[in-house]
Amino acid sequence: MSLKLTALLKSPWVFHLSTGSCNNCDIEIIDCLTPRFDIERFGMLLAGSIKHADVLLVTGSANRKCIPRIKRVYEQMPKPCFVVAIGECALSRGMFIHSYNCPVPIDHILPVDAYIPGCPPKPEAIIAGAVKLIEKVKNGTAKKAKNEK
Amino acid sequence: MIYIGYLIVFGCCLTAVLGLFTSWVDRKVTARVQYRVGPPVLQPVFDVIKLLGKETLIPDGASKLTFLAAPVVGLSSVILVSTILWMNVIHPQQTFLGDLIVVLYLLTVPSMSIIMGGFASGNPLASIGSSREMKLILSYELPFVLAILVPVIHSHYSIRLGDILNMQSGSGVIIGNFSGSIAFIVALLCVQAKLGLVPFDMPEAETEIIGGPFVEYSGAGLAIFRLMKNMLLFVMPFFLMILFMGGIRFDGIHIFNALLKYLGTVALITVIRNTNPRVRIDQALRFFWGPMTVLAIIAIILAYRGW
Numbered sequence: 464m465s466l467k468l469t470a471l472l473k474s475p476w477v478f479h480l481s482t483g484s485c486n487n488c489d490i491e492i493i494d495c496l497t498p499r500f501d502i503e504r505f506g507m508l509l510a511g512s513i514k515h516a517d518v519l520l521v522t523g524s525a526n527r528k529c530i531p532r533i534k535r536v537y538e539q540m541p542k543p544c545f546v547v548a549i550g551e552c553a554l555s556r557g558m559f560i561h562s563y564n565c566p567v568p569i570d571h572i573l574p575v576d577a578y579i580p581g582c583p584p585k586p587e588a589i590i591a592g593a594v595k596l597i598e599k600v601k602n603g604t605a606k607k608a609k610n611e612k
Numbered sequence: 613m614i615y616i617g618y619l620i621v622f623g624c625c626l627t628a629v630l631g632l633f634t635s636w637v638d639r640k641v642t643a644r645v646q647y648r649v650g651p652p653v654l655q656p657v658f659d660v661i662k663l664l665g666k667e668t669l670i671p672d673g674a675s676k677l678t679f680l681a682a683p684v685v686g687l688s689s690v691i692l693v694s695t696i697l698w699m700n701v702i703h704p705q706q707t708f709l710g711d712l713i714v715v716l717y718l719l720t721v722p723s724m725s726i727i728m729g730g731f732a733s734g735n736p737l738a739s740i741g742s743s744r745e746m747k748l749i750l751s752y753e754l755p756f757v758l759a760i761l762v763p764v765i766h767s768h769y770s771i772r773l774g775d776i777l778n779m780q781s782g783s784g785v786i787i788g789n790f791s792g793s794i795a796f797i798v799a800l801l802c803v804q805a806k807l808g809l810v811p812f813d814m815p816e817a818e819t820e821i822i823g824g825p826f827v828e829y830s831g832a833g834l835a836i837f838r839l840m841k842n843m844l845l846f847v848m849p850f851f852l853m854i855l856f857m858g859g860i861r862f863d864g865i866h867i868f869n870a871l872l873k874y875l876g877t878v879a880l881i882t883v884i885r886n887t888n889p890r891v892r893i894d895q896a897l898r899f900f901w902g903p904m905t906v907l908a909i910i911a912i913i914l915a916y917r918g919w
């Protein structure tokens with residue numbers, strides 16, 4: 464694994480994007496930064512601007528208004544980068560599966576590297592998902608790690 | 613030739629290493645204050661390496677040259693300042709007259725580079741951040757310069773850092789005097805604003821204008837800005853140590869002593885940053901031009917009377 468990817472895995476800065484979630488998943492993400500879970504141990508920081516981010520955390524069920532914006536945010540993220548879908552809504556649209564306004568799940572829009580199920584997932588589950596993502600990148604099977612610019 | 617050696621070894625490498633280490637100390641102390649564990653020692657190094665490996669995006673409508681040049685300008689001025697400071701500590705006799713003034717000027721350049729980069733990026737949030745940074749410079753420079761006059765007066769009106777250091781090794785550190793300790797408090801708060809730390813971090817204000825001037829920076833530009841900020845985090849306490857606490861001496865027990873002084877200053881800055889909320893820009897202006905300037909003037913009068 465190159466030095467570039469090693470460093471990336473040691474300090475993944477996350478940016479969280481809510482695409483019409485009920486806000487509960489977002490609260491659980493913020494929970495990971497609290498003293499009890501403290502993901503800064505692993506070098507993760509919450510980035511304010513998408514241009515500083517390495518990992519895009521997507522929550523919510525991607526409604527029609529949001530889809531072009533999700534794509535724009537993803538395009539603005541400097542590569543190499545990863546996408547993580549958090550919560551049942553982002554994975555499969557959850558309870559909104561029959562809604563006229565949620566045409567597709569997130570992984571039809573973005574190349575998702577890790578899925579974290581739950582409604583909302585516990586902070587422990589989110590950390591476990593992050594560990595799985597890191598394993599995946601180390602094995603070289605992550606989608607974004609290969610097509611770096 | 614020897615000066616280039618100093619520039620590379622001390623100004624560039626040693627300051628970068630110490631700066632990255634200081635920023636780890638800062639993050640670790642912050643984490644401990646909040647009952648967290650905090651990042652590992654090499655974390656700041658990994659941050660910079662990672663950012664260097666990422667793509668650099670230039671926003672549409674940005675002024676390209678200024679946008680890319682701004683971080684380099686800031687970093688090079690910090691390297692110059694730290695070279696001058698190290699030269700003074702190692703050979704107090706060999707420096708030139710007026711290097712204190714040169715250092716003061718060069719220390720404003722990092723803030724200028726942040727302003728340049730922010731305005732060049734063409735982002736409204738970055739413009740707000742840059743204009744706040746500008747107001748912040750206007751507010752803290754006056755008390756900072758006044759506070760620095762106190763060591764100058766104590767060392768018989770010499771504007772050479774070497775003379776200030778020699779005076780202190782002869783007749784006790786300046787912070788030991790009454791006027792010196794007042795001036796140190798004023799200078800410390802100004803340094804807090806210069807470093808852009810809470811309570812004076814309104815130019816960046818992560819939660820409010822998401823990073824201010826740095827919003828549009830990514831990849832190498834952001835890496836250089838981060839390195840500049842981390843090096844500044846070493847250079848500013850070092851400058852205060854030279855002015856008020858007799859600098860660093862390399863013989864025997866004095867190294868340990870210097871380390872204690874340095875870590876003490878950094879810990880003080882970190883604790884101030886962790887126990888205060890962010891103030892508004894007008895409050896900062898009032899704070900620096902009001903109480904801080906008055907305190908600095910009192911310190912100057914006391915120093916003039918020889919206290």
Ligand code: SF4
Binds near residue numbers: 486553
């Ligand atoms: S998965 Fe559940 S908690 Fe998360 S946004 Fe959807 S409904 Fe809310």
